[in-house]
Every structure is written in C-alpha cells, then in structure tokens.
Amino acid sequence: MKKDQNNRDSAIIIPFPGLKDRYYEKGVSSLEAHQFQEAVDLLKQAYQMDSTDPQISAAYLAALYENGDYHDSRQMAEELLKSGVGSFYDVLDIYLMILIQLNDYQQVVSTLKPLFEENEIPPEKAEHFLQLLQLSEKAARNQGVGNSANIEEETSFIHQEQSSQDQLIGLGMLKDKNIHPYLDSLIDMLSAKKVHPFIKTVILTLLQENKIDQFILVEKFDVEKTLSPIELPSVEEIPFFLTVKEQVENELRDHNPVLLEQILDMIKRHSYCLYPFEWEPVNPSVWAAAYRAMGYEIYGESWNSKKLAEFYDIGEEELSTTFAFILKLEEISSTIV
Structure with a gap:
C-alpha cells in the first residue's frame, strides 16, 4: 500500500x-x-x-x-x-x-x-x-456544377461596398476559379479609395495568377498609377523591399533575433499594403532607421531621433516623416492582416 x-x-x-x-x-x-x-x-x-x-x-x-x-x-x-x-x-x-x-x-x-x-x-x-x-x-x-451558371448574379459576388472582411472572403472563394465574370468589379475596386490597400494587393495577385494583360488604374494612399498586372513582380521580388529587409537583417541578426523577426513581419505586412508602388523616400537607410525606431517602441525603450538619424547618416526630418508613415501603415495593416 x-x-x-x-x-x-x-x-x-x-x-x-x-x-x-x-x-x-x-x-x-x-x-x-x-x-x-x-x-x-x-x-x-x-x-x-x-x-x-x-x-x-x-x-x-x-x-x-x-x-x-x-x-x-x-x-x-x-x-x-x-x-x-x-x-x-x-x-x-x-x-x-x-x-x-x-x-x-x-x-x-x-x-x-x-x-x-x-x-x-x-x-x-x-x-x-x-x-x-x-x-x-x-x-x-x-x-456542384463546376462553373458559374448565372453571370449577372455572380457579378454581385464581390464589390467595393462590402466590408473588408467580406471582400477577403469573396476573394478567397475566387481562388482557382474563372474570375472573368467578376473582372469589371475587381478592376473598379482597384481604383476605389474606400477599398483597403491590402484587399487591392490580393486583387492584383489574383489578376496576376490569371494572367490578366490589360492596363488598369490602381490607387493607394492618394497615389494613382496605371499598370498591367501580368508585368508586375511579386511582393517579395520588389527590389526596394529586399534592400530594406537585408539592411535590417544585417543590423539585428546577431544583436536581437527576436526583435528582428517582429520587424521583418512588420515590413512584410507594410510592403503588402504599399504594393506595387515604390517606397518613398527612396533611401533604404531612412526606412531601416524608422523600423529600428519601431523596435524601440515595441519594447518601450526611449530613443533620440537626432542620434538615430546621425547613426544612419540621414536627415532627422525624413526619419520623423517616415516613422509617422510607418505608424499609419501599422495601424492600417493590423486591422485586416
């Protein structure tokens, strides 16, 4: 016992x-x-x-x-x-x-x-x-039937008046399907200011996968550009994104790998929202410095914009402007991603 x-x-x-x-x-x-x-x-x-x-x-x-x-x-x-x-x-x-x-x-x-x-x-x-x-x-x-039987009905499947969540669901349903019945609606959404930037990137990716070869007006953050989806590189292949990512990796890989993963995830989300436009300002060091500042914010650490700008050999004003824009991107991307 x-x-x-x-x-x-x-x-x-x-x-x-x-x-x-x-x-x-x-x-x-x-x-x-x-x-x-x-x-x-x-x-x-x-x-x-x-x-x-x-x-x-x-x-x-x-x-x-x-x-x-x-x-x-x-x-x-x-x-x-x-x-x-x-x-x-x-x-x-x-x-x-x-x-x-x-x-x-x-x-x-x-x-x-x-x-x-x-x-x-x-x-x-x-x-x-x-x-x-x-x-x-x-x-x-x-x-059940393998294709769309009623084109007129299906064109209301996804549109710009829906919530971002419902649009995302609808786009997910369109994967591996014939998107041509919905093409006009998808193109209209790309130029609509009310549609979330993340949703527009999902639409562009869908058009790329379906090899849509026509010039389309895309609007993001009050910037407009006419482009052809089939000619666009993927989000991960944008040269500027790769340069900023590499600089951040070089600076944090040995110093703080946990923070590095958090910032890289943040950069990925932000680049997805900005795609396919080039980042402004064009100096990658400005963005690397601004993301380093975000790292300080994540851990509740104090930082000095003047010293950080000097360390990266950039202007303090452009650092502050880019940091403010990153805060905006973080707020926007966190609501949907």
Missing part, C-alpha cells in the same frame, strides 16, 4: 503558481506580434491547464487559425460551440472563417441557415452573417 501511495504521489504534478496566466499573457503577446507558431505553443500550455477558461480558449483558437492550422482549429471551434465555453458568436465567426479556408461552403450554409430560420442572429451580426451565407450558397452551387 505504501509503495502504491508513493507511486501516486510521484505522478502528481503541481504547476508553479501563476504559470497558466504567464503562458496566456506571453501567448497573447506573441499573437499580437504575429508570432503565430510561438503563440500556439504558449497558449496550448495554458489551455491544457484550464480548458474551461473562455479567454484562454478564444486566444488559443485565434492562434491556431492565424497559424494556418485549419483542421485543428476547426475541431476546437466545434468543441467550443458544443460546450458553450466563450462567446458563442465570436467563436462562430472564427469557425466560419475556418470553413471558408477549407472550402467547406456547404457547412457554412448548414451552420448559418438554422440560426436565421430561428431568428437567433444578433442584430449587429445579421448583415455580416447574411452576406456570408449568400456568398457560401453561391460558392457551394459552383462547386
């Missing part, structure tokens, strides 16, 4: 006090910094300690989704919806996004239709869910 008792005692693991909260807080910080795999690893530890905590569950689900772990996040979302842990409609929102990524449009329809029939959709969610239901019904029909 004594031996059995000792075995049982040795099998009991008592976590350090506050360890769950530390995993959660660090996981959320990683999620906000777009370090999604790290966020998944940390939040998984917190979730295993307390799977009934709604905040931990929601954060872990979001991390799985953002990391592209769609099958795992789908399973978790379905468990949360059944158990009632967390806000039902917040979890449902992520669940529907996961289904879209998995091209399971029929399941979106099967999930939303009963809620509408029973009038259980909150008023603030009704318009978004209704549009998502309509888009999914069309996509599910297209999956």
